[in-house]
Amino acid sequence: MAKSTSKPIATSKPSKLAKPAAENDSPEKKVSPEQGEELKEVKTTAKATPNKTKSESSEEKIEVTIEKKLVALYSLQQVDSQVDKIRIIRGELPLEVQDLEDEIAGLETRIDNFIQETVALEKSITDKKNAIRDALVLIKKYEDQQMNVRNNREYDSLTKEIEYQNLEIQLSEKRIKEYQGALELKSEEIERHQKLLQDRKNDLDIKRNELDDIVAETEKEESDLIHASEENRKFIEERLLTAYTRIRKNARNGLAVVQIERDACGGCFNKIPPQHQLDIRMHKKIIVCEYCGRILVDDGIVNIIH
Ligand SMILES: [Zn+2]
Missing domain, CATH: 1.10.287.1490 (Helix Hairpins)
Known part of the structure; x- marks a missing residue:
């Protein structure tokens, strides 16, 4: 299967944890409630233009792994927060x-x-x-x-x-x-x-x-x-962008994507159960905080960007 070479623009290094998209192909898998909420869709095709894709792939649509989406979401959050700062x-x-x-x-x-x-x-x-x-x-x-x-x-x-x-x-x-x-x-x-x-x-x-x-x-x-x-948004499907925008609008400081900090949500500071944290570190699902609804990412995603 052709590996997508396109990636969120804030990522300068190749993804250390990148996996073939097929590994994430498990849309039927549901999380049990005690594992916290999950933004349903697991694998989707994004509307990204494959301008960086070499001749090896002629596909018009790129399969975007959950990890790439998480990276794109976190990058999007960083960029949007910068814009917020300028406007303030x-x-x-x-x-x-x-x-x-x-x-x-x-x-x-x-x-x-x-x-x-x-x-x-x-x-x-x-x-x-x-x-x-x-x-x-x-x-x-x-x-x-x-x-x-x-x-x-x-x-x-x-x-x-x-x-x-x-x-x-x-x-x-x-x-x-x-x-x-x-x-x-x-x-x-x-x-x-x-x-x-x-x-x-x-x-x-x-x-x-x-x-x-x-x-x-x-x-x-x-x-x-x-x-x-806008570039980062290309890697994120409409439904997820809508959720991002909604969470950002309702959240204090406009933060919709937050990092795990000391085993807690970086947005509301409520503790995240260990199993839930493990899921977040797997980068196979988009997981939101069960208290505040913010999208959670771990150091792995943050390190890919920085
Ligand atoms: Zn929270």
Whole structure:
């Protein structure tokens, strides 16, 4: 039987434990429940393109051993975790940039409002100054009229008018002082907000540059990783990929494939029974943790990759 020369791309060395596919051909074999769960299919043909296959094999489909699938799954997990890491690093920055942009827009609106309030206050001051000027004109007029009154009653009436206008002037002066006080506060607020605005604009420049740098730096790495991820996926059948994606989505840290660590699942840290561990080391079935459902691999699979 032709041995497939195609292998998951993360594997640089030939598989130490590679076995002819026929040895894995036992689809009827079922695991007993105490042995833990097993992802049913044992032998399948993957959709890998046999671009590395030499003339010795003209088959269009390559039989992928369970071991190769495990290697591909573990490689896929490594690559996908790297992509996750890049996205986490980048993930915070666009949000920070967005927050700064929002804050800047808010500050600009507030400054605009302060400026409008300033204009209104200045208009009020002008109005009051005009009122004072009008009152002074009236007082002058009433004083002139007092020179030509015919009786005391007319004189007293004009005196009252003059007093009233003087009160108006005092009131206007009081208001002008209040408006000027408010104006000072407003210009202080404007100054304070403009300083804050400048600081935030500087922060935004820094964050934007940082983001641009990270995007430029990681774009190539990310697309390489995504390419590697796609290459690994070719060795894994659809059903298994769907399971992988589902487990990854539900699992913390996006880990769907984990190593046995100190006789325990590297994902949930529950102990794995010895018989179950033995099955995992055989590389003949895809075995998932009976507690968390993650796909389990042993050092053997990890060493093939590293
Ligand atoms: Zn687990």
